[in-house]
Amino acid sequence: MIDSSPSNPSTPNRERFVPLAGLLAVLLPGLGHVYLRETWRGVGVAVGVLGLFFGGILIGGIDVVDSKEDRIWFFGQALVGPVAFAVDRYHQSRFKAYEVGQRQRRRTGNPGELRERNPQGVWIWKQSPGAMPPNSKSLGHVNEIGTLAATIAGMLNLIAILDALFHRQTRVEIPPPKEPD
Amino acid sequence: MLFAIAHCPLPIASSPLPIPHSPLFTLAWRPMLDPLPVAGAWPLLLIPLSLGISIAYKAVRVGSIGSYPKAVLVMTTQIVLAMIAMGIVANLFVRFVLPVVIPVSP
Numbered sequence: 648m649i650d651s652s653p654s655n656p657s658t659p660n661r662e663r664f665v666p667l668a669g670l671l672a673v674l675l676p677g678l679g680h681v682y683l684r685e686t687w688r689g690v691g692v693a694v695g696v697l698g699l700f701f702g703g704i705l706i707g708g709i710d711v712v713d714s715k716e717d718r719i720w721f722f723g724q725a726l727v728g729p730v731a732f733a734v735d736r737y738h739q740s741r742f743k744a745y746e747v748g749q750r751q752r753r754r755t756g757n758p759g760e761l762r763e764r765n766p767q768g769v770w771i772w773k774q775s776p777g778a779m780p781p782n783s784k785s786l787g788h789v790n791e792i793g794t795l796a797a798t799i800a801g802m803l804n805l806i807a808i809l810d811a812l813f814h815r816q817t818r819v820e821i822p823p824p825k826e827p828d
Numbered sequence: 829m830l831f832a833i834a835h836c837p838l839p840i841a842s843s844p845l846p847i848p849h850s851p852l853f854t855l856a857w858r859p860m861l862d863p864l865p866v867a868g869a870w871p872l873l874l875i876p877l878s879l880g881i882s883i884a885y886k887a888v889r890v891g892s893i894g895s896y897p898k899a900v901l902v903m904t905t906q907i908v909l910a911m912i913a914m915g916i917v918a919n920l921f922v923r924f925v926l927p928v929v930i931p932v933s934p
Contacts, residue, residue: 680887687893695884701860702880706873708863742861779856785863788870793863796877803884810888818891 662813669812673728676804679811692807699800700727707785707793709738710755720794726801726808742782744770756780878907 665683672679677693680686703711714721714735724731743753744762750769756762761775772780785793857865866873882903890899 677887687896688887691887691896692884695880695882695887699877699880699884702876704860706864708861710863782858782861783863789863789866789873792870792873792877796880799877799881800884803881807884807888818889 662815665812665814668814669808672804672808672811675728675730676807679808683811683814692804696727696800696804696807697730699796699803700724700730703793703796703798703800704734705793706796707790709734709742709782710785711790711793711797712738715739715753717794720798723798723801726805727797728804731797731801742780744772747771747773755782755784757784874911875904875908878904878911881907 665679668679668682670679671682672692675693676696677689677691680689680692683689711717712721712724712731712734714725721731721735724735739753742762743755745751745753753770754772756772757780759774759776759778760772760780761778762770762781763773765771856862864873879900882900886896886899886903890896
């Protein structure tokens with residue numbers, strides 16, 4: 648059944664296909680439910696998904712969102728929507744640079760390296776004792792948990808996108824167990 | 829953070845750079861750019877992780893906003909307790925079952 652209107656009181660418990668709500672949910676977590684006039688649900692999705700995504704970055708640093716070096720994980724993180732692509736783009740362009748004399752792959756800087764432009768306008772790492780690069784590569788458990796949090800955020804947002812796309816006006820809740828008389 | 833300061837070695841005086849997880853490194857932490865200097869306290873990160881999962885999942889699942897906070901708390905507790913239980917089981921397996929299955933000569 649196709650019904651693009653945000654609410655249809657005549658069919659309260661039937662599943663409705665709402666493409667615009669799905670599209671809005673893809674653009675920003677929770678926006679699809681706000682469009683469906685379930686604001687508290689949309690706010691819950693936004694707080695949960697964006698909290699996990701940016702919480703993951705807070706735990707592991709911006710290094711946890713990396714489409715070049717952690718491609719498989721980024722597939723999951725990309726489900727957060729344009730926010731994930733913006734963070735990755737910012738990471739790739741503002742924090743990485745090439746090895747001197749190499750143009751194959753950009754990488755995160757190590758302690759004692761300074762990021763600067765060469766005469767051709769290409770960002771390279773230059774040895775500079777005492778310097779700290781613009782960000783640090785995260786390792787070990789902190790990297791694992793940060794990456795996991797950002798990826799789970801994307802997977803939860805997929806659930807929210809599908810819920811907004813195939814929307815039900817009311818939810819079936821499991822009733823509490825009856826007390827014996 | 830206090831745990832990290834209390835349990836980590838002091839930086840070497842001759843080193844020009846702060847050593848990761850040292851007090852100096854903790855003070856120089858740049859949020860969102862550097863990893864969180866939690867050192868050995870990393871298992872505690874399970875709690876905010878579980879809370880975030882519960883907030884997002886229960887927002888989609890529960891029927892009314894009235895039952896939402898309780899559902900979030902219950903799910904967070906369930907995840908944390910289940911992870912602790914699995915950690916204990918894995919620990920017992922490695923300590924007691926694995927040496928029987930694969931004996932290690934002294």
